[in-house]
Amino acid sequence: MNRKKKIKTTLLAKKKKANAKLHKSNKPKYVSKAERARLAAESETTDNTIENSAVQEGEASEGKA
Template identity: 50%
Template structure:
């Protein structure tokens, strides 16, 4: 592989990574199991207060 091809390949790889970083994410952010449990607990504790009011 000659030097010019190698440099071009590296620059293309960097450009591809940069554009992928700016692209919209297809997946939601990861939420740990403990955080999901905490959110569910907060939702359960908040819903009876709304029903009583």
Template identity: 60%
Template sequence: MNRRKKIIKKLQKKDKKANAKIHKSNKPVYVSKAEREKLAVQANSEQSSIEEEGTDSTSNKEL
């Protein structure tokens, strides 16, 4: 019984690993706090530059 149990457990472990490999996790990739801050700063700077360009183009249209 013991030998049979060991063999079954070994095969189940192998099946579990194969199954885990097939079904990847849908969990999003972890982004550190520092990276999130960098991304936020970049997004803010891009938005501010877009707003500045937008105000320049509207003033040109008025003239």
């Protein structure tokens, strides 16, 4: 009985591991605190450049009119 139980449990464990590999987690990838700060700084600079270019375009169109 013990031999059958051991074989059954090892095969069941292999099956569970294979099944777990098929179903990946839906958790988002971990982003470190430093990486989040860097991304925030990058997005802030891009937002500022977009706002500055919009303001400059507005001034240019007012000057033509």
